[in-house]
Amino acid sequence: MSGPLFGTVVAVDGPAAAGKTTTCLALAKTFGLRYLESGRTYRIIAFEALQREIPVDNAPEITGLCDELIEESRSTSLLTSERYASAALRRTPVNVAVSAVARIADVRQRVTSLIRLWATTHDHCVIEGRDIGTTVFPRAAVKFYLTATPEVRAMRRLTQERAESYENVLRDVTRRDDADMSRKTSPLLPAADALTIDTSDLTVEQVLDRMSSTCRSRGLELNH
Template sequence: MCDELLDENRTRGLLTSDRYPGRELRSAAVTGAVSAVAGIAGLRDRVTALVRLWARTRKKCVIEGRDIGTAIFPAAPVKFYLTATPEVRATRRVAQERRDTYEQVPADVIRRDRADMTRSASPLEPAADAVTIDTTSLTLRQVVKRMIAVCRSRGVTVP
């Protein structure tokens, strides 16, 4: 599947697949299973290789994920660790996905964080040189503005 995904994206700007739309990738079933699957070291190694290979074909790219700055691109010139309270993250997830009720989501957010932070293969933690942004009380526009400022301060041009 990793090889197929890479082949599909040789000319695309995004590492995505038409077979796995974003809506499906953010489904409750995937969200519930992702921590267990992410703990499979061999799979993590293959996905890491895929993402690195894809990124080498780009002049610049933005990649998000829970271990991008620590395990996949530890030498990236700019890394961010975005955080927010579980309650705010749950509210945002419900608004984004438009399927769950709020009551279910905070516990799931906390469960996934705990699972990701305690897994043996590449646990979730901020990179030592990451800029932490607490987004709890910020709008998307404010977060992006801060990120752009950090990029520019480190010599990374942003259009």
């Protein structure tokens, strides 16, 4: 990849509720890494589209909204904006709309540029998403792909978000998987050189141990 030089990037991809956020935050603390959740940006765009009643399948309008939000932030702060409460960004309407937003190629290109710019200002970071190791940072120092069965992930989401019925949550998880894995631009799939970890029957500590061991083997030092 030509362009700006990046420091150490740990890329963590995987479907919803596979355990990415929990383990990434723990990994960041263990190794002194800065943490970024790339998917939050797509949720912000989807949330704003719903608020402004912009059809999420209208690519030109959504791309224009993305440009407007980036201009308003005047920096990469859109990636880490605190203007939006996590609970609001994870409501069912946003969960449904974000898939349509994320499949728009021009939006993904803009978000990818923001993430890369953010990484140039942080020497060591862990970034979670759905195409970090395949598209955004194909040369990342370490790559992980976390997954779990749809049933396990639905139960986790039900517990974490105190959402509606299990059947509805499972349906939403499956729908999001299908949308992410079938989109033409940067589909969700493990990078060829990523360590895939099925977290279905593992504790957070067990997953973190595997990830930490891999990081150490690639030269990352513990945060003392």
